[in-house]
Amino acid sequence: MVAFKHARDAADFGLAIQTLLFGTAWSPEIDDVYVALAQEAHEEMLLNEDPKKAAERRAREGGAAMHQWEDEVNYPLNWNGIRVRVGMHWGVGSVKFDPVSQGYDYYGTLVNTAARVEGVGNxxxxxxxxxxxxxxxxxxxxxxxxxxxxxxxxxLRGLDQPVPLFQLCPLELRGREFAALRLDVENDLDDSTTASTTRGDGTDTNHSGVEETPELMLARLLKRQKDSGPMMEYLLRVVQFMETLLRTSPLSWRKETVKTLLKKWHVHARKPREKEAAEMTLTYDLTALVARAGLAAEEARRAGTTKSAGTRTDANSSVGRRLFHKRSSVSVVSIIPDETDAVASTR
Structure with missing residues (x-):
């Protein structure tokens, strides 16, 4: 976390991140990866696009439009190397002295807001x-x-009201074109392993007052899906099948395997509760993983790309790679202050 006394210094810092990284010598393979991922994300968007919106987009573009990542002449003028996203916020936060680190730490809604702003950026x-x-x-x-x-x-996830946002770009990089804000990724399943919400003081509260089971967690993750009942029954069978499939292996191997899959699908691993058996923690993680993959499969099916088992596998892999792309190469700069300072958190 980085603190600034003046908002203008924080903004200069965030903008300088972009210009300095752009001006650094990077391996050309980095941009090759970004271009490949952009191509893949665009193809998937076309598959999932609503026909009416697709017609409106084509009319708006006026025919064949060259995307920035396809423009070999102008692309290098705007993009080079590692990409970092920056989120900035200002207000009065809670500051506490840490006797161990002999420094100050920042808490409260302002810190969370700054992180959420970063999370929706590209x-x-x-x-x-x-x-x-x-x-x-x-x-x-x-x-x-x-x-x-x-x-x-x-x-923004965890906030009651929408937050007006502004995009700032260095003039020398004003030609950059960005994808839509990552609202679906940031707001969808980030909290998939807990029904609790975090208050400003950092403590958890469970609004339902009921201890959440894997079944209740799955129902919560599917609550925005139409006809979620049949889908839930199916995914519960998938969870049971996966548990049976993995049960023949040692617990340590199962935990490591599920941990790897959680990371690839960007699902947060559950923090074990007090006196919770390791097997039960694994069941929660497996349920969250199946929910993520199940929603991705349903999205692909609705797009008409699941006519065969082979096609369904490819579609799921594409969705998984898109989710990974949206989560990779991430660095946060979130700006918040206490009574006298602004704070930038970097991850």
Whole structure:
């Protein structure tokens, strides 16, 4: 976490991250990976796109449009090497002295908001909340030195109301084109292993008052799906099948295997509860994993790409790679303050 006394210093820091990384000598293979992933994500978007929206997009583009990652001439003018996303927020937070590290740590809703802003951004993108923008205005920040784009109110995980966001880009990189904000990834299943929510003081509360079982967790993960009943019954059978399949192997191997799959599908591993058996913790993790893969398979099926088992496997792999792409090469810069300082958290 990094603290700034002035919002303008925090903004300069976030923008400098982009220009310095862009100006660094990187292996060309890095951009080759980004281009390949962009191509794959675009193809998947076309498969899943609503026909009406597809027609509107084609009319808006006026025929064949060249995407930035296809433009061999202009692409190197805007992109080079590792991409970092930046989220900035401003306000009054809770600051506590840590006697162990002999430093200060930051807590509360402001820290969470900053992290959520970062989470919806794309690599190479700098986002700021309305509060951060207002503070920059008050400090006389030179917005003429950056390319500014209002993004409108955006729903952020864990916050009651949508938060207006602004995109800031260094003028020399204003030609960058970004994908849509990653709202689906940030808001979908990040909290898939717990029904609790975190209060501003960092403690967990369970709104239902009922101890969540793997079955209840699965029902919660599927609550936004139409006709979730049959899907839940099917996925519960899949969980049972997976448990049976893995049971012949040692627990240590099972835990490591599921841990690897959780990482690849970007599902948070469950934190073992007090006196919770390791087998039960593994069941929770396996249920969350099956839910993620099941939703991906359902998305592919609705897109008409599951006419055969082989096609379904390919579609699931594509979705998994897209989710991995959206989670890879990540660094956070989230700006928040206490009474006198702003804070940037980096991950």
């Amino acid at each position: 690599g190479g993108q700098v986002l700021a909340t309305k509060d951060m923008y207002a503070q920059l205005e008050e400090e006389g920040f030179d917005f003429g030195a950056v390319d500014l784009k209002p993004m409108g109110p955006q729903p």
